[in-house]
Amino acid sequence: MSTQNLDRTFSIAPMLDWTDRHYRYFARIMSKQALLYTEMVTTGAIIHGKGDYLEFNEPEHPVALQLGGSNPQDLATCAKLAAERGYDEVNLNVGCPSDRVQNGRFGACLMAEPELVAECVDAMKQVVDIPVTVKSRIGIDDQDSYEFLTRFIDVVSASGCEEFTIHARKAWLQGLSPKQNREIPPLDYDRVYQIKKDYPQLNISINGGVTSLEQAKVHLEHVDGVMVGREAYNNPYILAEVDQQLCGIDAPVVTRQQVIDQMLPYIERHLSSGGKLHHITRHMTGLYQGIPGSRSWRRYLSENAHKAGADTQVVLDAIAAMEQGK
Numbered sequence: 001m002s003t004q005n006l007d008r009t010f011s012i013a014p015m016l017d018w019t020d021r022h023y024r025y026f027a028r029i030m031s032k033q034a035l036l037y038t039e040m041v042t043t044g045a046i047i048h049g050k051g052d053y054l055e056f057n058e059p060e061h062p063v064a065l066q067l068g069g070s071n072p073q074d075l076a077t078c079a080k081l082a083a084e085r086g087y088d089e090v091n092l093n094v095g096c097p098s099d100r101v102q103n104g105r106f107g108a109c110l111m112a113e114p115e116l117v118a119e120c121v122d123a124m125k126q127v128v129d130i131p132v133t134v135k136s137r138i139g140i141d142d143q144d145s146y147e148f149l150t151r152f153i154d155v156v157s158a159s160g161c162e163e164f165t166i167h168a169r170k171a172w173l174q175g176l177s178p179k180q181n182r183e184i185p186p187l188d189y190d191r192v193y194q195i196k197k198d199y200p201q202l203n204i205s206i207n208g209g210v211t212s213l214e215q216a217k218v219h220l221e222h223v224d225g226v227m228v229g230r231e232a233y234n235n236p237y238i239l240a241e242v243d244q245q246l247c248g249i250d251a252p253v254v255t256r257q258q259v260i261d262q263m264l265p266y267i268e269r270h271l272s273s274g275g276k277l278h279h280i281t282r283h284m285t286g287l288y289q290g291i292p293g294s295r296s297w298r299r300y301l302s303e304n305a306h307k308a309g310a311d312t313q314v315v316l317d318a319i320a321a322m323e324q325g326k
């Protein structure tokens with residue numbers, strides 16, 4: 001399923017080490033509508049790496065591949081591979097501030113080079129039919145005026161990019177860790193709202209600090225979409241009502257137990273192909289967040305899922321531990 005008409009109302013942010021294919025499978029059980037993003041994958045890894053960095057499970061659709069890079073030809077090569085593999089979208093990372101990424105001259109530092117970003121988008125759009133989108137910040141370092149952001153949007157949208165996700169805080173390229181860069185620069189939602197007002201023809205998603213569907217609804221009065229990162233990972237059951245509350249879908253809300261029931265056969269398949277239990281359960285520890293006994297569930301999984309021979313019984317025992325810990 002590749003479509004230009006993806007529902008962009010709600011998306012789950014690309015998160016390195018977190019939004020791998022196991023997490024995405026898990027998230028998809030709870031929301032059929034959410035647009036899922038992969039972790040950032042660098043063009044270097046795809047072109048020169050030994051592993052398969054593009055693997056995903058069919059039920060994950062709609063799923064977008066996030067690329068890290070700034071060489072237009074390499075990005076085009078990777079975008080083409082992504083489209084051939086069936087990804088629904090390719091997204092360019094213009095928001096990551098890590099040193100490693102800056103050394104490669106990509107991520108957030110690209111905000112200072114909109115012409116290069118435009119060239120990258122153009123090169124990708126030449127070779128694929130799926131949407132090519134950009135995820136950025138509102139600024140970097142002292143380049144944090146509204147005019148700086150609009151110049152970026154002007155130049156990049158002129159290359160044919162019609163969908164932007166904007167993390168509503170700037171990034172400091174020196175002195176802050178990536179984690180601090182997600183917490184210290186203040187959120188400025190109004191700036192993203194203003195972009196939507198000034199560019200009504202573009203599809204604008206807002207990102208940063210959203211922790212409830214109520215908050216998401218407020219944002220949706222101003223922009224086209226909301227992207228949620230940490231909360232969707234740490235408290236994944238928030239996803240269970242996305243379709244109903246945000247996307248107007250009339251369907252029953254999946255229960256936590258149903259989520260587990262659907263994960264068990266997936267885990268079995270992973271184990272029988274030589275995978276480890278904790279590859280999957282590490283993403284599930286937040287499922288019972290806020291429920292009595294959830295700490296016992298979390299602790300039991302963390303202590304037992306990595307043991308040799310650990311199988312789905314560990315998950316069932318973790319539920320039993322939670323019942324007892326209530």
Ligand SMILES: Cc1cc2nc3c(=O)[nH]c(=O)nc-3n(C[C@H](O)[C@H](O)[C@H](O)COP(=O)(O)O)c2cc1C
Nearest residue numbers: 013014015016039040093167208209210228229230
């Ligand atoms: C563990 C972690 C890894 C991340 N990796 C990426 C990444 O690969 N690409 C990217 O564009 N942003 C990455 N981010 C940033 C998120 O996509 C998002 O912009 C940020 O967390 C703010 O959204 P939130 O407040 O909803 O978490 C990462 C965030 C976290 C917490």
